[in-house]
Structures are given as structure tokens and as C-alpha cells.
Amino acid sequence: MTEPLTRLLHDVGDDVTAPPPPTSAVLERGRHLRRRRTAVLSAGVSVAVVAVLTGALLLPGGGDDRAVDPVAPSGPTFDGVTFAVGDEVYLDGGETVVQIDDRAVKSLYYSSVGVVVRHGNDSASDGGGPQRFTLIRPDGTVSPASVETEETAHGVDPDQPYLAWAEAAGGGVEVVVHDVGTDTEVARVPVEGRFTWSPPPVALEGDTVYVGGRPGEDPAFLAVDWRTGEVTESERTGYFPQLTGERTVEYDREPTVVDVTSGEVLYTADGRDGFLTLSPDGRFVAETGFDERTFENLDATVVDLDTGAGLEMPGSDVGWSEGGQPFVVGGGEVTVCDGTSGDCLTEDVDLGTKRPQVQLGGRTYES
Amino acid sequence: MARPPTDEDFADLVHAAWPSLYRTAYLLLGDAAEAEDLTQTALAKTYASWGRVREPAAARGYARTVLVNTATSWFRRRSWRNELPTETLPERAHPDATNDDRPVLLAALARLAPRQRAVVVLRFYDDLSVAERARALGVSEGTVKSQTSVALDRLRDVLGDSLLHPIDGTSEKGV
Numbered sequence: 001m002t003e004p005l006t007r008l009l010h011d012v013g014d015d016v017t018a019p020p021p022p023t024s025a026v027l028e029r030g031r032h033l034r035r036r037r038t039a040v041l042s043a044g045v046s047v048a049v050v051a052v053l054t055g056a057l058l059l060p061g062g063g064d065d066r067a068v069d070p071v072a073p074s075g076p077t078f079d080g081v082t083f084a085v086g087d088e089v090y091l092d093g094g095e096t097v098v099q100i101d102d103r104a105v106k107s108l109y110y111s112s113v114g115v116v117v118r119h120g121n122d123s124a125s126d127g128g129g130p131q132r133f134t135l136i137r138p139d140g141t142v143s144p145a146s147v148e149t150e151e152t153a154h155g156v157d158p159d160q161p162y163l164a165w166a167e168a169a170g171g172g173v174e175v176v177v178h179d180v181g182t183d184t185e186v187a188r189v190p191v192e193g194r195f196t197w198s199p200p201p202v203a204l205e206g207d208t209v210y211v212g213g214r215p216g217e218d219p220a221f222l223a224v225d226w227r228t229g230e231v232t233e234s235e236r237t238g239y240f241p242q243l244t245g246e247r248t249v250e251y252d253r254e255p256t257v258v259d260v261t262s263g264e265v266l267y268t269a270d271g272r273d274g275f276l277t278l279s280p281d282g283r284f285v286a287e288t289g290f291d292e293r294t295f296e297n298l299d300a301t302v303v304d305l306d307t308g309a310g311l312e313m314p315g316s317d318v319g320w321s322e323g324g325q326p327f328v329v330g331g332g333e334v335t336v337c338d339g340t341s342g343d344c345l346t347e348d349v350d351l352g353t354k355r356p357q358v359q360l361g362g363r364t365y366e367s
Numbered sequence: 368m369a370r371p372p373t374d375e376d377f378a379d380l381v382h383a384a385w386p387s388l389y390r391t392a393y394l395l396l397g398d399a400a401e402a403e404d405l406t407q408t409a410l411a412k413t414y415a416s417w418g419r420v421r422e423p424a425a426a427r428g429y430a431r432t433v434l435v436n437t438a439t440s441w442f443r444r445r446s447w448r449n450e451l452p453t454e455t456l457p458e459r460a461h462p463d464a465t466n467d468d469r470p471v472l473l474a475a476l477a478r479l480a481p482r483q484r485a486v487v488v489l490r491f492y493d494d495l496s497v498a499e500r501a502r503a504l505g506v507s508e509g510t511v512k513s514q515t516s517v518a519l520d521r522l523r524d525v526l527g528d529s530l531l532h533p534i535d536g537t538s539e540k541g542v
Contacts, residue, residue, distance in 0.1 A: 003491070005487075005491050005522070005526075006491045006492075006494075008469070008472055009394065009472070009487075009488070009491045009492045010492065011469060012394070012469045012472055012473060013390040013391070013393070013394055013492050014390070015469065016389070016390050016393050016394075018385060018386040018389040018390060019389070019403060021381050021382050021385035021386075022403075022407065023378050023381045023382065025407060026381050026407050026410045026411055026414065027374065027377070027378070027381075027414065029407060029408070029411035029414075030377075030410070030411040030412075030413070030414025030415055030417070031414070095412075096436055096437070097439075098436070098439075099439075101507040101510055137502075139429055139432045139433065139436075140432060140433065140436035140503075141432055141436075141502035141503060142501070142502050142504075143502060144501075144507055
């Protein structure tokens with residue numbers, strides 16, 4: 001308080017007469033905000049619950065042993081709907097906008113300590129140059145991470161504060177696990193072997209980092225216990241060690257969703273041109289395709305893999321909220337849906353530019 | 368915490384936090400009506416997350432963070448003026464600051480870009496460290512330091528060296 005500017009600012013601030021606290025008005029606005037987040041709108045939204053016509057759904061175990069808890073709260077909400085335009089990250093459907101201190105966001109991961117933003121010189125992943133990271137905590141505060149990688153695909157477990165990746169080292173790689181909450185490296189495990197990609201993509205689940213794939217080897221993936229350093233072969237299958245609630249997408253004759261534990265096929269896309277994207281928790285799959293005559297992308301269908309319910313989204317590019325609900329951004333609107341009930345919420349969002357490059361939360365944007 | 372916070376707990380928070388939040392908002396925005404709206408908005412957002420508040424004692428800091436983040440969003444989304452049009456520069460402050468210098472200070476703050484104003488207010492009024500301001504504003508610590516340095520240079524033009532002495536960009540606190 002000895003600094004003149006501090007003293008002067010306090011003089012000015014303390015001299016301001018604050019009006020009486022409008023407690024009732026604040027409570028009313030707060031309740032309205034809470035209601036708005038949970039209100040369900042269905043009229044006027046070009047979304048409908050539809051039968052699964054474009055795909056063949058196989059319900060595991062008769063389809064009723066993993067039924068949705070009927071007492072669980074349902075309904076779409078903008079909470080956790082995260083997307084980015086350029087260097088700006090829109091939280092909770094755009095209610096809060098946070099600017100990243102970099103040129104462009106590449107992807108947005110959900111973690112137990114907040115949204116992990118991968119960013120760099122542009123929004124591209126392949127050939128996109130250095131990849132830097134920033135944590136946005138639930139209260140909107142921002143913590144840049146002391147991590148920089150290049151040309152590698154990362155893994156994040158939504159229930160943990162860790163970011164995992166592989167770095168080329170000697171004749172193999174090193175698997176690195178970094179705590180983005182404390183910005184400290186917590187593990188670095190050497191892994192021998194040849195991999196199709198150098199360094200190979202990884203996925204993180206619990207204490208295990210899956211590394212893949214190994215050309216000509218069966219199984220193709222390795223499982224690394226990053227706490228003990230033990231490396232074992234993994235029976236995990238798939239094109240990419242993507243982990244989504246023990247489910248993965250395989251591209252053989254046609255794209256399918258497979259339970260990696262049982263090997264059971266849970267969903268088959270309609271034809272080879274379908275593209276499947278799993279929600280981060282593996283409950284839903286979004287199927288997209290394109291019109292062969294116009295080459296335009298078709299609106300996506302989101303399917304609840306537990307119940308078979310499906311809904312058409314008002315757009316082709318589907319992101320996933322922190323809670324695993326599908327959402328789309330386009331035409332000055334953001335629409336989030338309850339993937340089980342099919343109810344949706346839509347509100348206007350100002351993205352600032354006419355044709356923005358939007359990066360959606362819950363998508364890896366890795367090829 | 369033994370029980371989830373109640374509406375009564377929240378009302379207590381509003382009464383306790385309102386004056387200081389309002390004053391910060393006023394210094395950030397320079398307008399009484401906007402300051403009241405910002406403070407209400409920040410507290411309403413805090414209420415919307417009230418059920419997730421684990422420790423009501425920490426809610427005041429949470430509300431202030433929300434206020435700063437909301438102000439930052441307003442600066443971007445409302446095409447906020449980068450600086451007030453100033454046809455007549457305020458008179459330079461007297462080397463020994465007095466109450467008469469307050470209008471000069473407000474005018475000088477109003478001439479700063481929104482982020483520069485924020486780093487100054489949060490540093491010299493709310494006493495936030497570089498790291499705290501970086502988190503609150505969503506920028507790097509380097510940006511906070513550089514923006515503070517630029518802001519102080521601009522304030523120095525209006526307020527004079529002696530009023531800012533011994534503050535300069537290199538003496539920025541790191542904690």
C-alpha cells in the first residue's frame with residue numbers, strides 16, 4: 001500500500017459508493033441461469049428421435065443388462081459443451097470465452113481437472129508444427145503447461161489429470177505421462193519395439209498407456225503400466241488405440257463399433273463410406289457420411305449403443321460435451337442433445353467470423 | 368463440508384462480497400451501470416454453480432474469478448471499446464497524489480485497452496500476483512508482464528513519473 005498507484009487506486013475504488021446488494025435479483029438471475037441450462041426445448045429444433053435406419057445395432061447380452069438408469073437425471077444442458085474458434089475457447093456453450101495465448105486451438109480434451117487445450121501455430125494436427133498445451137480449470141482460470149510435442153497423438157483419461165504421449169528414443173520410444181493439474185511429469189517409461197508411426201499414438205486408461213501399432217505383429221498394441229513400468233502385449237484391437245469406454249471403432253469391410261473385452265460387434269455402419277466417432281465415454285457413436293452426388297456431408301446420426309435409440313443431429317460435425325452429450329455448432333447456433341432421450345437445446349452463439357474453423361470438444365482431430 | 372450450501376449461504380455471500388466485487392467491476396469498466404450488471408452476472412453465474420461449491424469460504428474468490436472472466440468475455444463479445452475517444456487529455460496529475468487526482472486516474476484508466484486496464488486493476492487494486500492474473504485473464508505470465516509494462520507506460524504519460532514511482536514493468540511482482 002506504499003506504492004502511489006496502489007494508494008490512488010484504493011482511494012478511487014474505496015470512494016466508489018456501491019449500491020445495495022440486490023440479493024433477490026441475483027438469486028432470480030441465478031435460478032434463471034440454472035433453469036436455462038437444464039430446460040428442454042424440442043419445438044423448433046430440427047432434431048428428431050429416429051429409428052436406427054442407417055446402421056445395424058446389435059445390443060450386447062440381450063440389450064437390457066446395461067440399460068440406462070431410469071432415475072438418472074437426463075436432458076441436455078450446455079454445461080461442459082466446449083468448442084474453439086481460432087485462439088478462443090467457448091465454455092459451456094459459449095457462456096464463457098477464454099482466449100488461449102497462441103495462434104490456434106488444435107483439439108480439446110476433457111480431464112478431471114478441466115479442459116486440456118492442444119494448440120499451436122495453426123489448427124492442423126498433421127504437419128501442424130509444435131503442439132503446446134493449456135489447462136482451463138472449471139472456474140475459467142488458465143494454466144499453460146510446460147509441454148511441447150510435435151507429430152504425436154496424445155491420450156487423456158477424462159477421470160484423471162494426466163496427458164500421455166510417446167517420444168522417439170533410441171530403438172523404441174518413451175511413454176511420457178504429465179500431470180496437467182500440477183504441471184509436472186509423473187512418468188517416463190522406455191518401450192522397445194518398431195511402430196508404424198514414429199512416435200506411435202497412445203491412449204490412456206487408468207494406469208495403462210496403450211501404444212500402437214506394431215507392423216506385422218499380433219497383437220499390434222502394447223500396454224504400459226506407467227506406475228510400475230511394466231510393458232505387456234495387449235489384446236486391444238482397432239485401427240488406432242482409441243479408448244472410449246472399452247469400445248473402439250474398427251474399419252474392416254465396413255466401420256464397426258466393437259467391445260474390446262468381448263470382441264462383440266455393437267454397431268455396424270451403413271456401407272464403407274460411413275465414418276464413426278465414439279463419444280469419449282463410449283456410450284454413443286456418431287455416424288457421418290456424404291452425398292455421393294453432391295459430395296456434401298450428410299447430417300450425422302447419433303446412436304445410443306446401450307439402448308439403440310438414435311437421433312439426427314442438425315449438422316455433420318459432432319462434438320461431445322464433458323458429460324458425453326453430442327453437440328453441433330453452425331449457422332450461428334450451438335445445439336446440444338441428450339443422446340438417449342433425443343431432447344435438444346439450441347441457442348445463438350456469436351463466433352465473430354462468417355465461416356469459422358470450429359474445433360469441437362471430445363474430438364481428437366488425429367488422422 | 369457437512370451439508371451442501373443453501374440459498375441462505377448464498378445470500379450471505381452476496382452481502383459480504385458485493386461491495387468489493389462491485390468496486391473491482393467499476394474500476395474494470397468505468398461505468399456504474401455496467402459495473403452493477405457485471406457484478407450481478409458474476410454472482411448469478413456463481414449461484415448457477417452453487418451446488419458444486421465444496422467450501423463456501425472459497426466462493427468469494429470463485430466469484431471474483433468469474434467476474435474477471437466474464438468481463439474479459441464482454442470485452443471480446445460486445446465489441447468493447449478499446450479505448451475511450453479522448454479529445455481532451457486529462458490534466459497531468461500532481462506529483463503528490465491527492466483526492467483531486469481521482470478523476471485524472473479514472474480518465475487515464477479509461478484510455479487503456481481493456482486487458483491493460485484489467486492487469487492494472489487486478490494488480491494494484493486487488494493485489495493479484497502475475498500468476499493469478501494470468502490464470503484469471505487466460506493469458507501467459509509473459510503477456511501479463513508485457514501488458515502491465517505497456518499500461519504503466521501509458522499511465523505514466525498522463526499521471527507522471529513520480530506518481531508511478533517506484534513501479535515499472537521490471538519491478539512486477541512474481542508472486
